[in-house]
Amino acid sequence: MKILVPIKRVVDYNVKVRPLSDNSNVDLNNVKMSVNPFCEIAVEEAVRLKESGQATEVVVVTVGGDESQEQLRACLALGADRAILVQSETLLEPLAIAKVLVKIVNSENPNLIILGKQAIDGDNNQTGQMLASLLNIPQATFASELKIDTDKALVTREIDGGLQTISVNLPAVVTTDLRLNEPRYASLPNIMQAKKKDLDIQNVSDLGIDVSNRTSILSVELPPKREAGVMVESVEELVEKLKNEAKVIT
Amino acid sequence: MSILVIAEHDNNELKGSTLNTVTAASEIGGDISILVAGSNSSTVAGQASSIAGIKSVIHVDDPLYENFLAEDLGNLVVAVADGFNYILAPATTFGKNFLPRVAAKLDVQQISDIISVEDGDTFKRPIYAGSCIATVKSSDPVKVITVRTTAFDASLMSDGTATVDSGTPVDSLNNSSFVSDEIAESDRPELTAAEVIVSGGRALGSSENFKIIEELADKLGAAVGASRAAVDAGYVPNDYQVGQTGKIVAPSLYIAIGISGAIQHLAGMKDSKVIVAINKDEDAPIFQVADYGLVGDLFEAVPELTNSV
Numbered sequence: 001m002k003i004l005v006p007i008k009r010v011v012d013y014n015v016k017v018r019p020l021s022d023n024s025n026v027d028l029n030n031v032k033m034s035v036n037p038f039c040e041i042a043v044e045e046a047v048r049l050k051e052s053g054q055a056t057e058v059v060v061v062t063v064g065g066d067e068s069q070e071q072l073r074a075c076l077a078l079g080a081d082r083a084i085l086v087q088s089e090t091l092l093e094p095l096a097i098a099k100v101l102v103k104i105v106n107s108e109n110p111n112l113i114i115l116g117k118q119a120i121d122g123d124n125n126q127t128g129q130m131l132a133s134l135l136n137i138p139q140a141t142f143a144s145e146l147k148i149d150t151d152k153a154l155v156t157r158e159i160d161g162g163l164q165t166i167s168v169n170l171p172a173v174v175t176t177d178l179r180l181n182e183p184r185y186a187s188l189p190n191i192m193q194a195k196k197k198d199l200d201i202q203n204v205s206d207l208g209i210d211v212s213n214r215t216s217i218l219s220v221e222l223p224p225k226r227e228a229g230v231m232v233e234s235v236e237e238l239v240e241k242l243k244n245e246a247k248v249i250t
Numbered sequence: 251m252s253i254l255v256i257a258e259h260d261n262n263e264l265k266g267s268t269l270n271t272v273t274a275a276s277e278i279g280g281d282i283s284i285l286v287a288g289s290n291s292s293t294v295a296g297q298a299s300s301i302a303g304i305k306s307v308i309h310v311d312d313p314l315y316e317n318f319l320a321e322d323l324g325n326l327v328v329a330v331a332d333g334f335n336y337i338l339a340p341a342t343t344f345g346k347n348f349l350p351r352v353a354a355k356l357d358v359q360q361i362s363d364i365i366s367v368e369d370g371d372t373f374k375r376p377i378y379a380g381s382c383i384a385t386v387k388s389s390d391p392v393k394v395i396t397v398r399t400t401a402f403d404a405s406l407m408s409d410g411t412a413t414v415d416s417g418t419p420v421d422s423l424n425n426s427s428f429v430s431d432e433i434a435e436s437d438r439p440e441l442t443a444a445e446v447i448v449s450g451g452r453a454l455g456s457s458e459n460f461k462i463i464e465e466l467a468d469k470l471g472a473a474v475g476a477s478r479a480a481v482d483a484g485y486v487p488n489d490y491q492v493g494q495t496g497k498i499v500a501p502s503l504y505i506a507i508g509i510s511g512a513i514q515h516l517a518g519m520k521d522s523k524v525i526v527a528i529n530k531d532e533d534a535p536i537f538q539v540a541d542y543g544l545v546g547d548l549f550e551a552v553p554e555l556t557n558s559v
Contacts (some may be wrong), residue, residue, distance in 0.1 A: 008475075009395055011378070013514070016379040017380060017381045017382060018381070019381070019382055026377070026378065026382055053399070062557065075557045083429075088530055093359050094359070094360070095353065095354060095357070095359045095360075096359075098354060111387075117495070118495070120378070120379065120494070121377065121378060121470050122376070122377055123362070123363065123376065123379065123494070124360070125346050125350070125360060125362060126350040126353070126360055126361045127319065127350075128350075128548075129346075129347065129348070129349075129350035129351050129354070130350045130351070130353065130354035131354075132320075132351065133324060133350065133352075133354035134354050134355075136423065136424040137425065138321050138426035139320055139351070139426075140323070140426075141320070141342055141343075141346070142345050142347075143341060144488065148540070154429065157343075158343070158488045158489075159343040159344075159489075160343045160383055160434045160442070160489060160497065161431075161433040161434065161489055162431065162433040162434045162487060162488070162489045163432040163488065163489075164317075164428075164430070164431050164432075165318075165428045165429040165430045165431075165432075165433070166319065166426055166427065166428055166429055167426065167429050168423040169426065170423065172426075173371035177488075177495070178478065178482070178495060179481070179482065179488065182507070213359075214358070214359035214388060214389055214390045215359055215386050215387060215388050216363065216386070216387050216388070216389070217384050217385070217386055218372065218385040218387055219384070219385045220377070220382050220383070220384050220385075221382065221383050221385075222381075222382060222383070223380060223381075223382070223383050223520075225375070226520060226525075226538075226539045228537070228539075228540075229525075229540050229541035229543065230341050230541070230542060230543070231537070231542075231543045231544070231545065232542055232543065232544050233544075234544075235544065235554040235555050236445065236472075236558065236559060238461075238526065238542055238544055238555065239373055239555065239558045239559060240543070241542055242524070242526070242559075243502070246503075246524045246541065246542070248446070248502050248503040248523070248524045249446075249470065249503065
């Protein structure tokens with residue numbers, strides 16, 4: 001079984017992002033970039049399936065600029081076998097990324113595609129579902145448990161009311177939630193070894209698809225700031241304020 | 251303009267998220283139809299028809315839609331969508347699951363999680379865990395949108411007199427199937443609809459200790475929430491999680507106990523009307539968004555609070 005894991009280079013989750021001074025977009029100058037945390041979970045799950053003998057090859061792919069090679073190498077260091085960079089000078093939207101991934105799926109023919117449920121930059125939560133839709137294959141989003149049973153995947157999903165388990169025929173798209181696994185840290189020997197693994201570079205313009213943006217960002221602003229409140233000294237004072245000042249309890 | 255809202259329900263009852271989504275639709279303006287797809291769901295279709303301001307209900311009742319599998323529901327929405335200018339669903343795990351499938355089939359770039367309607371093409375939405383708000387303009391001829399439910403009031407269910415028309419199911423690809431649900435049964439209010447929420451974090455230390463959160467919640471008639479850390483540690487189930495990737499809530503009163511206030515948690519609760527934080531670390535970021543902060547040992551403060559409300 002071959003597994004394809006699409007990943008994304010995003011601002012590190014510890015960075016507090018701010019708008020540019022002209023409010024045209026977010027300020028990404030000199031901020032730390034990382035593999036999207038949900039994508040790391042996807043890579044980890046694929047690597048575990050390989051380690052347990054259920055998968056034979058793990059291929060990571062991303063759509064982005066040259067600098068995304070850094071994140072692909074990080075995934076190779078986590079245990080992926082090879083990487084594909086589809087170069088794009090512009091930042092593509094989820095629909096366009098899904099279309100690019102369709103091309104990669106058609107040439108790689110994976111049995112399973114695992115990707116993060118959302119990227120922590122745009123918070124769109126779309127790419128996996130769009131890819132499954134364009135391929136006309138089933139999906140299991142927000143996975144917290146994944147079991148492979150020959151030609152099916154049994155997936156437990158985190159939904160608003162609790163958990164749901166579904167069965168999907170392979171090939172399928174699975175998107176990861178936080179509790180699917182805890183990704184490992186890459187060891188130094190694995191980081192060194194990752195430098196020697198294959199990283200194939202293609203260009204999005206050679207794929208013959210329309211990746212033009214359908215939306216434009218008119219402005220990016222800080223959300224309305226919450227004023228810091230008051231510190232109370234005791235539970236008694238807290239209850240008094242909640243009753244008489246905020247009037248939220250009786 | 252014509253707008254199609256996809257109803258979220260459990261085959262017995264319309265979920266409140268549908269009512270928030272209808273309000274977003276009415277802010278766009280136009281004839282609003284609601285699709286109720288389910289199994290043995292005529293009660294829900296009836297409820298939908300009573301929502302104020304609705305023109306019609308399209309009811310598709312078939313065992314195929316009993317569990318709202320994304321493949322079948324997505325294909326149905328694509329079939330029903332013909333002629334509509336807008337397709338809206340709540341940005342809950344229900345809507346997030348199937349709506350991007352619809353958008354892709356229609357060759358539309360979906361706009362996720364809108365918090366306001368600026369005009370017919372332009373919407374505001376949070377990005378980077380709500381650190382920034384983007385104003386986004388869509389050039390697609392059809393708009394496919396998920397709606398952040400806490401950003402829009404619920405539409406009223408009362409005087410509506412919409413017609414209910416039966417629709418036809420779409421053949422299934424039969425490539426996915428429902429196995430089981432583990433839905434938590436609780437007498438407490440639902441997290442996303444609660445007026446008061448009491449949330450606990452990692453500082454609780456165990457699921458046993460989490461009971462003090464539940465006792466306070468029960469005294470206040472509140473829902474119980476948790477930070478990601480508390481869920482990861484196994485103190486409470488996943489559906490308690492409030493935050494960027496969990497539930498987005500905006501109650502009248504949110505009491506954060508033993509929660510440090512990581513940006514990912516703040517993303518899920520900072521629109522609450524009144525925020526109370528109880529934490530032993532006076533530098534915890536949660537105090538920066540709290541209206542009332544109390545520095546202290548939660549194991550003393552919380553039982554005392556429970557006894558005095």
